[in-house]
Amino acid sequence: MKICVTSQGDNLNSRVDPRFGRCKYFIIVDTDNLQFEAIRNPSIDAASGAGIQSGQLMASKQVKVVLSGNIGPNAHETLTQAGIEVITGVTGSIKEAIEDYKAGKLKAKDGPSVNSKFGISGK
Amino acid sequence: MIISIASGKGGTGKTTVAVNLALSLDNIQFLDCDVEEPDAHIFLKPEIKTKLSAHIPIPEIDKERCNYCGKCGQVCAYNAVAVIPPRDDGKGSVLIFPNLCHGCGACSLLCPQKAITEVNKEIGVVEIGNSGGIQFIHGRLNIGEVMSSPLIKQVKEYINPTRTVIIDAPPGTSCSVIASIKSSDFCILVTEPTPFGLNDLILAVGVVKKLKIPFGVVINRADIGDNKVEDYCQENKIPILMRIPFDRQIAVSYSKGIPLVEAREEYKRELQEMFNFIKEKYGNQTHRHDTYAF
Numbered sequence: 001m002k003i004c005v006t007s008q009g010d011n012l013n014s015r016v017d018p019r020f021g022r023c024k025y026f027i028i029v030d031t032d033n034l035q036f037e038a039i040r041n042p043s044i045d046a047a048s049g050a051g052i053q054s055g056q057l058m059a060s061k062q063v064k065v066v067l068s069g070n071i072g073p074n075a076h077e078t079l080t081q082a083g084i085e086v087i088t089g090v091t092g093s094i095k096e097a098i099e100d101y102k103a104g105k106l107k108a109k110d111g112p113s114v115n116s117k118f119g120i121s122g123k
Numbered sequence: 124m125i126i127s128i129a130s131g132k133g134g135t136g137k138t139t140v141a142v143n144l145a146l147s148l149d150n151i152q153f154l155d156c157d158v159e160e161p162d163a164h165i166f167l168k169p170e171i172k173t174k175l176s177a178h179i180p181i182p183e184i185d186k187e188r189c190n191y192c193g194k195c196g197q198v199c200a201y202n203a204v205a206v207i208p209p210r211d212d213g214k215g216s217v218l219i220f221p222n223l224c225h226g227c228g229a230c231s232l233l234c235p236q237k238a239i240t241e242v243n244k245e246i247g248v249v250e251i252g253n254s255g256g257i258q259f260i261h262g263r264l265n266i267g268e269v270m271s272s273p274l275i276k277q278v279k280e281y282i283n284p285t286r287t288v289i290i291d292a293p294p295g296t297s298c299s300v301i302a303s304i305k306s307s308d309f310c311i312l313v314t315e316p317t318p319f320g321l322n323d324l325i326l327a328v329g330v331v332k333k334l335k336i337p338f339g340v341v342i343n344r345a346d347i348g349d350n351k352v353e354d355y356c357q358e359n360k361i362p363i364l365m366r367i368p369f370d371r372q373i374a375v376s377y378s379k380g381i382p383l384v385e386a387r388e389e390y391k392r393e394l395q396e397m398f399n400f401i402k403e404k405y406g407n408q409t410h411r412h413d414t415y416a417f
Binding site for chain 2: 056
């Protein structure tokens with residue numbers, strides 16, 4: 001199964017990025033064999049709708065679960081419509097996040113965790 | 124001629140200058156384009172005679188026709204449309220985010236399936252009236268709406284070229300300011316002699332230069348702070364049109380909604396002189412009334 005973790009760097013030792021729409025990298029990992037693809041976020045500087053664009057990217061990559069620090073309302077709606085599970089409050093390294101997810105330690109919450117434009121201030 | 128009043132920094136005295144300039148001259152049309160927080164009516168006390176609903180067109184998807192090709196999402200410059208292609212269960216969806224939509228119409232124009240129609244969404248109102256001999260128009264953006272520029276453009280559709288038009292712009296240097304001051308014949312930048320005032324003045328000067336609008340500076344609370352605004356204007360050959368002192372009587376009358384020129388008649392002459400200077404120097408330029416839209 002493909003899951004995506006928002007990341008501050010391009011490998012499994014990088015830290016989880018607390019933002020979804022404007023994170024630096026998306027690391028898409030196959031949980032079966034830990035093979036991964038790091039995608040530099042093309043929407044990081046979008047004037048508006050970064051979360052919506054990033055959500056569509058997840059859908060096009062057939063991601064089933066997104067792990068991140070926070071998710072805004074527009075991104076949450078896009079991901080939910082695409083049938084993607086959203087887990088927020090994730091910290092630490094990408095590797096730890098994936099291990100925690102596989103161990104069942106991370107649980108999805110209902111609704112977005114932050115308001116629109118949250119990711120802009122932390123740029 | 125069209126004179127706009129802008130500032131960069133908020134709270135420097137745009138409305139004070141705009142309102143009192145209007146009250147010092149004849150044959151005026153006054154436009155309050157600070158549609159998120161219009162306040163000129165507090166001083167001009169206009170009698171509103173017409174109230175018009177302002178809309179932007181937003182897309183509506185015909186699910187029968189849509190084949191989730193994604194064109195609408197690709198052409199939307201504001202990411203207001205998301206297309207989720209059909210999954211294994213055959214269900215796709217198109218999400219519209221009305222708060223991001225600028226109403227440009229690209230999605231409906233370019234949809235290959237002709238599956239998009241535009242429906243009107245109210246964003247605010249335009250109110251038109253009179254304050255003595257002044258024609259008064261302002262826009263009020265609905266609470267929770269973020270698209271101020273379309274409403275500002277709708278306010279500016281009522282510009283009356285037979286009058287001297289005074290436009291009170293919002294603070295800042297973003298889209299709403301550009302929509303307000305664009306196609307003015309002259310822009311008055313109101314600032315204060317503080318580091319914040321100077322910082323934001325420099326940004327505002329960048330905007331008016333880019334828009335090729337002639338401009339000058341009014342320094343409000345001119346006897347506080349430091350000399351750096353004066354030095355900056357001198358170095359860059361920017362005319363200082365007027366200096367308004369930090370005066371308790373001005374503040375007291377302002378707090379009661381009494382215009383400066385009523386509390387201190389002598390400012391009427393100063394404002395008239397400023398207008399005459401602007402008119403003589405910049406009043407005979409070609410008018411650009413045909414270029415409001417952008």
